Amino acid sequence: MQELVTDGWKPDSSLALPLHIQISNYIQAKIRSGAWPAGMRLAAQRDLARQLGVNRSTLVSALGQLTALGLIEGRRGGGTRVALSNDAHSNRAGNWNDYVEEGIHYPNLPTIQAINRLEFTKGLIRLGTGELSPELLPNETMKSILADLSRQSLPLSYEEPLGSLQLRTAISKELSNIGIHAAPSSILILSGALQGLQLIGQGLLPRGSTLLLEKPSYLYSIHSFQSVGVKLYGLPMDSEGLMTQGIEAEVHRTKASLLYTIPTYHNPTGILMTEERRHLLMNTTRALGLPILEDGAYQDLWLDNPPPPSLKAMDREGRVLHLGTLSKTVSPGLRIGWAVGPEPVIRRLADIKMQSDYGSSSLSQLLAAKWLEEGYHARHCEVLRMELRRRRDAVLDMLSTHFGHLASWNRPTGGFYIWLSLNKPLPLTKLFKAALEVGLLLNTGDLYNRSDARHLRLSYAYASLTELEIGIKRLAELVSSF
Amino acid sequence: MQELVTDGWKPDSSLALPLHIQISNYIQAKIRSGAWPAGMRLAAQRDLARQLGVNRSTLVSALGQLTALGLIEGRRGGGTRVALSNDAHSNRAGNWNDYVEEGIHYPNLPTIQAINRLEFTKGLIRLGTGELSPELLPNETMKSILADLSRQSLPLSYEEPLGSLQLRTAISKELSNIGIHAAPSSILILSGALQGLQLIGQGLLPRGSTLLLEKPSYLYSIHSFQSVGVKLYGLPMDSEGLMTQGIEAEVHRTKASLLYTIPTYHNPTGILMTEERRHLLMNTTRALGLPILEDGAYQDLWLDNPPPPSLKAMDREGRVLHLGTLSKTVSPGLRIGWAVGPEPVIRRLADIKMQSDYGSSSLSQLLAAKWLEEGYHARHCEVLRMELRRRRDAVLDMLSTHFGHLASWNRPTGGFYIWLSLNKPLPLTKLFKAALEVGLLLNTGDLYNRSDARHLRLSYAYASLTELEIGIKRLAELVSSF
Ligand SMILES: Cc1ncc(COP(=O)(O)O)c(C=O)c1O
Ligand SMILES: Cc1ncc(COP(=O)(O)O)c(C=O)c1O
Numbered sequence: 017m018q019e020l021v022t023d024g025w026k027p028d029s030s031l032a033l034p035l036h037i038q039i040s041n042y043i044q045a046k047i048r049s050g051a052w053p054a055g056m057r058l059a060a061q062r063d064l065a066r067q068l069g070v071n072r073s074t075l076v077s078a079l080g081q082l083t084a085l086g087l088i089e090g091r092r093g094g095g096t097r098v099a100l101s102n103d104a105h106s107n108r109a110g111n112w113n114d115y116v117e118e119g120i121h122y123p124n125l126p127t128i129q130a131i132n133r134l135e136f137t138k139g140l141i142r143l144g145t146g147e148l149s150p151e152l153l154p155n156e157t158m159k160s161i162l163a164d165l166s167r168q169s170l171p172l173s174y175e176e177p178l179g180s181l182q183l184r185t186a187i188s189k190e191l192s193n194i195g196i197h198a199a200p201s202s203i204l205i206l207s208g209a210l211q212g213l214q215l216i217g218q219g220l221l222p223r224g225s226t227l228l229l230e231k232p233s234y235l236y237s238i239h240s241f242q243s244v245g246v247k248l249y250g251l252p253m254d255s256e257g258l259m260t261q262g263i264e265a266e267v268h269r270t271k272a273s274l275l276y277t278i279p280t281y282h283n284p285t286g287i288l289m290t291e292e293r294r295h296l297l298m299n300t301t302r303a304l305g306l307p308i309l310e311d312g313a314y315q316d317l318w319l320d321n322p323p324p325p326s327l328k329a330m331d332r333e334g335r336v337l338h339l340g341t342l343s344k345t346v347s348p349g350l351r352i353g354w355a356v357g358p359e360p361v362i363r364r365l366a367d368i369k370m371q372s373d374y375g376s377s378s379l380s381q382l383l384a385a386k387w388l389e390e391g392y393h394a395r396h397c398e399v400l401r402m403e404l405r406r407r408r409d410a411v412l413d414m415l416s417t418h419f420g421h422l423a424s425w426n427r428p429t430g431g432f433y434i435w436l437s438l439n440k441p442l443p444l445t446k447l448f449k450a451a452l453e454v455g456l457l458l459n460t461g462d463l464y465n466r467s468d469a470r471h472l473r474l475s476y477a478y479a480s481l482t483e484l485e486i487g488i489k490r491l492a493e494l495v496s497s498f
Numbered sequence: 499m500q501e502l503v504t505d506g507w508k509p510d511s512s513l514a515l516p517l518h519i520q521i522s523n524y525i526q527a528k529i530r531s532g533a534w535p536a537g538m539r540l541a542a543q544r545d546l547a548r549q550l551g552v553n554r555s556t557l558v559s560a561l562g563q564l565t566a567l568g569l570i571e572g573r574r575g576g577g578t579r580v581a582l583s584n585d586a587h588s589n590r591a592g593n594w595n596d597y598v599e600e601g602i603h604y605p606n607l608p609t610i611q612a613i614n615r616l617e618f619t620k621g622l623i624r625l626g627t628g629e630l631s632p633e634l635l636p637n638e639t640m641k642s643i644l645a646d647l648s649r650q651s652l653p654l655s656y657e658e659p660l661g662s663l664q665l666r667t668a669i670s671k672e673l674s675n676i677g678i679h680a681a682p683s684s685i686l687i688l689s690g691a692l693q694g695l696q697l698i699g700q701g702l703l704p705r706g707s708t709l710l711l712e713k714p715s716y717l718y719s720i721h722s723f724q725s726v727g728v729k730l731y732g733l734p735m736d737s738e739g740l741m742t743q744g745i746e747a748e749v750h751r752t753k754a755s756l757l758y759t760i761p762t763y764h765n766p767t768g769i770l771m772t773e774e775r776r777h778l779l780m781n782t783t784r785a786l787g788l789p790i791l792e793d794g795a796y797q798d799l800w801l802d803n804p805p806p807p808s809l810k811a812m813d814r815e816g817r818v819l820h821l822g823t824l825s826k827t828v829s830p831g832l833r834i835g836w837a838v839g840p841e842p843v844i845r846r847l848a849d850i851k852m853q854s855d856y857g858s859s860s861l862s863q864l865l866a867a868k869w870l871e872e873g874y875h876a877r878h879c880e881v882l883r884m885e886l887r888r889r890r891d892a893v894l895d896m897l898s899t900h901f902g903h904l905a906s907w908n909r910p911t912g913g914f915y916i917w918l919s920l921n922k923p924l925p926l927t928k929l930f931k932a933a934l935e936v937g938l939l940l941n942t943g944d945l946y947n948r949s950d951a952r953h954l955r956l957s958y959a960y961a962s963l964t965e966l967e968i969g970i971k972r973l974a975e976l977v978s979s980f
Contacts, residue, residue, distance in 0.1 A: 046681075046841075048814065049679060049680075049814065049816075050813055050814055050815045050816025050817065050818075050840060051680070051681065051683075051684045051816060051840055051841050052816070052840065052841060052842075053815065053816035053817075053840040053842070053843075054815070054816075056840070056841070056842050115702040115703065115755070115789075115843070116702065116842050116843055116845075116846040118702055118703060118704040118707075119700055119701040119702045119703055119704065119726075119846075119850075120700055120704075120705060120726050120727075121700040121701050121850050121853070123846070123849050123850075124849050124852060124853060129849060132658075132659050132849075132852055133658070133659065135656075135658075136658040147655060147656060150654070150655055153654040153655070154654075155651060155652055155654065158652050158654065159647075159648045159649070159650075159652060160648070162644050162645075162647055162648035162652075163644075163645060163648035165641075165644055166641045166642070166644035166645035166648060167641070168641075169637060170637055170640050170641060170644075170831075171831050172632070172635040172636075172637065172640065172828075172829035172830070172831045172832065173629060173632055173635070173829070173830055173831050174617075174629060174825075174830040174831060175831060176614075176615070176617075176618040177614050177615065197531060198531075198533070199528075199533065201533075202533045207689065207855040207858075207859070208855055208856055210853075210854070210855055210856055211854060211855045214853070214854050214855070217601075218601055218602055218603040218725075219601040219603050220597040220598065220600055220601045221597065221600060221601055222600040222601065222602075223602060225600075238853055239853055240853065243700075243853075244601075244602050245602075273597070307597070331532055332530065332531065332532055333532045333535065333536070334531075334532025334533060334534070334535035334536075335532065335535075336532075343656075343856075346654075347654035347655070347860075348654070348655055348656040348856065349652075349653050349654045349655050349656060349657060349857075349859070349860030349861065350654070350859060350860070350861060351855060351856065351857065351858065351859045351860075358532060358533055358534065358535040358538070359528075359533050359534060359538070360534075360535070360538050360598050361535075361597070361598055363598075364598040364601075364605070367605050367606050367611060367614075368601075368603050368605075370606060370614055371603070371606060371692075371696070371720055371721055371722065371725075372692070372693060372696050372854070373689040373690055373692060373693045373696070373833060373855075374690055374692055374825075374830065374833070375831075375833065376689075376833065376859070377689070377831070377832060377833045377858070377859035377861065377862040378829075378831030378832070378833075379831065379832060379859065379861050379862055379865065380859040380861055380862065383861065
């Protein structure tokens with residue numbers, strides 16, 4: 017939270033006004049307008065100087081002026097903050113700033129916050145990013161769908177609680193191709209699968225309940241459940257997926273009320289749960305009366321063979337709630353996902369969604385409906401699989417060349433990820449920072465399992481093959497040097 | 499939650515299969531697929547028969563068959579539910595259904611849930627709906643913007659945490675026209691202003707804190723704050739807006755940490771806070787160090803004269819957090835709103851937004867940016883004002899004709915609403931139901947103030963003038979008969 021966002025503003029050395037005065041004026045305006053409120057901490061001088069593109073000494077003289085004006089002051093414990101009592105805020109005005117560490121929702125993990133920002137920094141090679149490279153997104157097709165839409169009447173009003181019926185009908189049809197038979201009334205449109213996790217956390221689970229999940233898991237990197245007081249209990253995986261042996265004991269011990277799983281091309285490990293394991297999981301949990309939340313974010317992205325039936329396709333009791341999304345195959349920016357489940361549950365989630373955002377973008381919903389209805393999805397996925405296969409194979413080759421003596425890894429049969437297992441544990445936060453210094457953005461294993469110290473999530477979906485080649489080589493050098 | 503959603507399915511009397519068997523088969527499929535899980539309550543027979551378009555006796559014989567099959571059973575206390583132990587769910591499978599009444603987030607008020615659903619029922623006259631009539635939405639312009647977009651490269655990837663810089667820049671410029679000077683780094687893009695309320699509830703206020711607000715207020719009709727344990731304390735209004743006298747005592751008594759206000763064309767009363775009252779409010783709260791959440795949802799919708807400066811425009815301390823939206827002027831379906839405030843607060847909210855839905859639809863954001871950048875907004879608002887003025891005046895005439903002896907009301911100078919004050923208190927829930935029977939959908943005063951029994955929120959923005967004429971006449975008859 018203490019990072020300064022300078023909006024990309026930098027002092028202009030072609031002006032007559034000295035740089036330190038330009039900086040001082042800029043910061044004064046921020047403070048006098050209230051954009052930087054009393055008590056706000058400023059970033060460290062080193063970071064500030066870098067962001068403004070000036071020498072440390074220039075910055076120091078700007079800060080000196082601001083201190084003399086009484087606008088900023090030294091903090092106990094080091095650093096600088098906007099003065100609590102200054103010209104601009106001469107009275108004892110409380111301000112929102114006091115509240116930024118309040119609120120029941122946890123902040124993102126510091127590394128995740130950094131990643132979220134740094135992903136928009138040019139020049140970094142993103143070795144672990146969980147999205148398709150822009151060149152793999154169907155830009156041309158989307159443009160032609162937009163052109164079609166521009167000739168019809170648009171849905172500009174609020175949508176109904178479950179979301180556009182046209183889109184739900186299209187999803188219902190799409191799902192029936194993979195053995196999930198769900199009427200539109202069993203489907204809720206979401207602004208991405210993430211929103212589903214958030215709504216389920218808020219709407220279905222009592223405070224203090226326990227959720228079982230794979231360890232590592234994507235779910236550890238977000239706070240949808242922890243922020244509402246739900247405890248996570250991780251179960252081990254093997255190459256066939258979540259291991260079911262421990263489930264019964266854990267259900268009895270923790271009174272777990274739910275099991276979350278990513279059976280198909282798991283994030284972060286890339287593991288595909290085998291058909292046998294799926295049956296075992298369904299049987300074990302049926303006997304225990306344990307509902308399942310199945311996250312199918314990557315299920316369309318098989319590379320070698322189609323995956324076994326989804327858990328939802330095996331469910332006859334309404335015990336599985338299933339999440340899907342267009343983010344990983346088509347466009348994360350559309351923000352279109354869905355939940356499929358028993359109608360009373362879908363209606364409860366729809367009600368909370370109405371309270372959260374009154375539904376998803378009607379334009380995104382219409383575009384998504386056309387995308388599915390007109391068969392673009394199936395054709396696109398075919399091309400995509402070919403591209404991802406090529407990328408996967410190339411990255412596996414790069415790893416053999418550069419990481420043979422440093423790590424081991426799996427050969428994913430779908431999705432985006434290779435789970436790199438380092439031969440020896442490393443301080444991952446340090447590695448993350450050191451990598452950043454040499455232009456690499458990493459997704460370290462501790463994001464997906466707090467105590468992990470020897471994994472990296474690599475993605476062959478985002479960076480170009482040239483970048484991946486440079487990045488993996490550079491990463492191997494860095495890892496060797498640790 | 500117990501309402502049956504039949505997806506519009508009805509038995510087909512042209513088929514050879516008797517209606518009751520068609521119904522029984524339909525319900526069997528729902529139960530055997532798990533869409534209607536064990537324990538789910540069915541709607542009352544009367545409602546069910548109406549939804550299916552059959553006689554009560556036909557329904558009864560269908561339900562009889564299902565009972566004989568062991569698929570449904572009578573509930574203690576009346577009604578019917580899916581059998582807890584039946585062929586389909588023969589084991590002791592727990593299911594999600596057990597959870598629909600768990601979760602920390604409150605359900606919507608029953609009347610709001612009903613309204614949310616009924617708004618998509620054809621044929622009802624919606625007398626209180628808080629959105630523009632589809633004919634007032636800029637469909638043609640939006641189509642031509644889409645056509646333009648179909649010729650450029652689209653933003654299909656995840657957006658940065660604060661939202662699209664292009665849109666934030668356009669909003670920053672737009673806001674400067676009304677005296678709010680905010681850099682793009684002080685602006686967060688939201689999926690509608692409602693999402694802002696939700697994020698603020700989750701991210702800025704500690705459990706158990708108190709929020710002051712106008713009574714009545716839109717905020718009473720949603721649960722963004724109550725669901726996270728924040729208490730609401732309502733302050734009275736007069737024709738000049740929120741009355742400031744009580745604030746100091748309430749802040750001392752309740753340790754209130756925030757004041758929420760809709761100063762400009764208040765929902766539901768339509769009241770415009772005068773400039774003098776705004777100064778008074780800013781001064782009173784400054785002395786108390788009380789931050790303000792200003793909801794500017796309707797501020798572009800002045801009809802006679804532009805409103806006084808917004809509270810945010812008067813703020814130099816970063817004490818006001820301001821919400822805006824395109825929903826009330828342009829398109830609710832776009833789901834584009836914004837929060838403007840001190841940068842640390844905006845960043846905290848952005849972080850929670852990233853955890854909620856990874857940002858708003860990139861397509862909606864791009865469309866909104868073009869809409870603002872290219873000056874469509876200002877031109878559209880001008881036309882809109884003319885239309886709304888015409889509608890307001892017509893509805894005021896209708897009220898004089900039909901309600902002169904039954905109620906009093908204000909003459910709104912902007913926004914959508916007329917706050918109808920009935921001469922005598924009425925049981926509003928009963929009135930709501932009775933109105934529905936005669937084809938009218940009402941927004942009753944108790945939605946905005948639990949203890950209210952004599953107000954209705956009328957909107958001149960949604961229904962056509964013909965519908966309004968019929969509806970207001972019918973409503974007057976109904977009210978007289980109570
Ligand atoms: C397993 C899994 N589920 C859900 C999501 C959320 O994706 P979205 O909200 O974009 O659909 C992701 C994205 O990283 C994911 O990896
Ligand atoms: C006062 C007020 N604020 C916020 C909203 C939320 O609107 P949206 O989320 O569509 O921007 C509304 C809508 O009814 C409103 O009346």
